[in-house]
Amino acid sequence: MPPIRLPAAARVLSALLAASLLASTALPARAAEKVHLSFFYPVAIGGPVTRIVDDLVADFETANPDVDVKAVYAGTYQETIGKALTARKGGQSPDVAVLLSADMFTMIDQDAVLPVDGFAKDEAAKAWLGGFFPAFMRNSRTADHVWGIPFQRSTTVLYWNKDAFKEAGLDPEKAPQSWDELVADGKKLTKADAAGQTTQWGVQIPSNLTAYWLLQGLAAQAGALLTGDGSGTTVTFDAPGVVSAMQFWVDLAQKHHVMKPGSIDWATTPKDFFERKAAIMYTTTGNLTNVRKNAPFPFGVAMLPADKQRGTPTGGGNLYVFKTGDAAREAAAFKLVRFLSSPERAAEWGIKTGYVATRPDAWETPAMKSYVQEFPPAAVARDQLQYAVAELSTYDNQRVARTMDDAIQAVLTGAKTPAAALQGAQAEADRLLKPYR
Numbered sequence: 520m521p522p523i524r525l526p527a528a529a530r531v532l533s534a535l536l537a538a539s540l541l542a543s544t545a546l547p548a549r550a551a552e553k554v555h556l557s558f559f560y561p562v563a564i565g566g567p568v569t570r571i572v573d574d575l576v577a578d579f580e581t582a583n584p585d586v587d588v589k590a591v592y593a594g595t596y597q598e599t600i601g602k603a604l605t606a607r608k609g610g611q612s613p614d615v616a617v618l619l620s621a622d623m624f625t626m627i628d629q630d631a632v633l634p635v636d637g638f639a640k641d642e643a644a645k646a647w648l649g650g651f652f653p654a655f656m657r658n659s660r661t662a663d664h665v666w667g668i669p670f671q672r673s674t675t676v677l678y679w680n681k682d683a684f685k686e687a688g689l690d691p692e693k694a695p696q697s698w699d700e701l702v703a704d705g706k707k708l709t710k711a712d713a714a715g716q717t718t719q720w721g722v723q724i725p726s727n728l729t730a731y732w733l734l735q736g737l738a739a740q741a742g743a744l745l746t747g748d749g750s751g752t753t754v755t756f757d758a759p760g761v762v763s764a765m766q767f768w769v770d771l772a773q774k775h776h777v778m779k780p781g782s783i784d785w786a787t788t789p790k791d792f793f794e795r796k797a798a799i800m801y802t803t804t805g806n807l808t809n810v811r812k813n814a815p816f817p818f819g820v821a822m823l824p825a826d827k828q829r830g831t832p833t834g835g836g837n838l839y840v841f842k843t844g845d846a847a848r849e850a851a852a853f854k855l856v857r858f859l860s861s862p863e864r865a866a867e868w869g870i871k872t873g874y875v876a877t878r879p880d881a882w883e884t885p886a887m888k889s890y891v892q893e894f895p896p897a898a899v900a901r902d903q904l905q906y907a908v909a910e911l912s913t914y915d916n917q918r919v920a921r922t923m924d925d926a927i928q929a930v931l932t933g934a935k936t937p938a939a940a941l942q943g944a945q946a947e948a949d950r951l952l953k954p955y956r
Contacts, residue, residue, distance in 0.1 A: 739830025
């Protein structure tokens with residue numbers, strides 16, 4: 520039997536139908552193609568924080584099955600920004616990274632990141648973008664754009680050992696509220712053995728890592744700022760209030776003898792507190808969960824003592840969307856950033872780590888309300904935000920901040936006076952920032 524020949528119109532219709540069927544069978548395969556993102560996160564060691572990040576990433580992938588996220592644990596903040604920029608120059612740019620909020624101008628100068636507000640097109644996205652604490656946005660916005668999204672943000676707070684206060688005849692429920700009270704309490708809390716060796720210092724303020732951040736809090740209390748006009752091109756390191764704050768810091772050791780002289784290690788300060796080598800410590804609220812889990816005594820958390828006023832710097836990391844030139848990756852990166860900084864995730868991150876939940880609506884979630892009711896010290900850093908100043912942030916920020924850190928070390932070790940050290944830091948910072956003015 521000869522083959523049946525269809526009319527030309529029927530043959531065309533049959534071909535179109537076959538093509539349509541082929542296209543429909545190909546659609547699922549095309550839809551299954553994933554966008555792959557790399558997420559750089561700063562952590563010097565493994566442990567609980569990496570597990571928390573892994574869990575957040577897994578939750579995001581479950582909610583967004585078309586996106587695959589690889590978390591890259593890149594060391595300290597300084598190491599992470601170096602690795603991120605090096606990877607970008609090598610054609611392997613990260614898509615999202617948690618970097619210091621204070622590195623905003625550096626990232627802009629490197630043309631490495633995109634303004635996040637460019638992705639917030641609809642009303643819901645705009646509402647999300649406008650929902651962060653204003654204090655945290657001071658290191659997130661410049662030139663009418665938002666460049667970083669607050670994520671693991673912090674302030675400096677005071678922790679005190681209630682047992683040590685009670686033994687010294689002090690009210691264990693009352694932290695020092697002023698510089699004068701800090702000195703007076705510190706003298707009662709400082710202990711020595713029979714040989715005259717100090718066994719417990721009244722106060723401990725770490726100084727070997729990001730010391731400028733601790734000085735910035737003292738300067739704010741004295742009514743001064745380290746930053747200039749907010750342009751990223753000026754600093755005021757040698758302002759009278761900054762000099763007086765530096766003088767008070769060194770006086771705690773050299774004049775009042777309530778703090779160990781010389782440089783004090785940031786990383787071991789919580790350990791010294793746990794081992795009762797210091798009755799009071801200044802450190803980040805990011806240590807809150809660590810202190811809660813490991814302090815072998817009842818402790819309190821308080822706002823920093825005031826001089827002319829209260830004051831604290833904000834600090835910590837923002838989420839940045841990197842410029843990759845791949846629209847699909849950039850859109851997915853924004854989706855990840857928005858997911859990680861939603862009210863529910865901000866609350867979860869704050870509860871599990873001790874960082875300040877970065878949005879007021881995060882504090883209204885059932886989980887956060889329950890946490891604060893169970894553990895009221897968690898709200899101290901949030902309440903202190905009304906007195907917070909922006910962290911030191913400039914172009915070439917790493918080197919500019921280093922000039923201040925070196926000046927602080929010179930003062931605390933007795934190599935220079937506060938005025939001389941800070942004048943030198945100002946001159947060096949001016950030299951570094953001159954090309955950007």
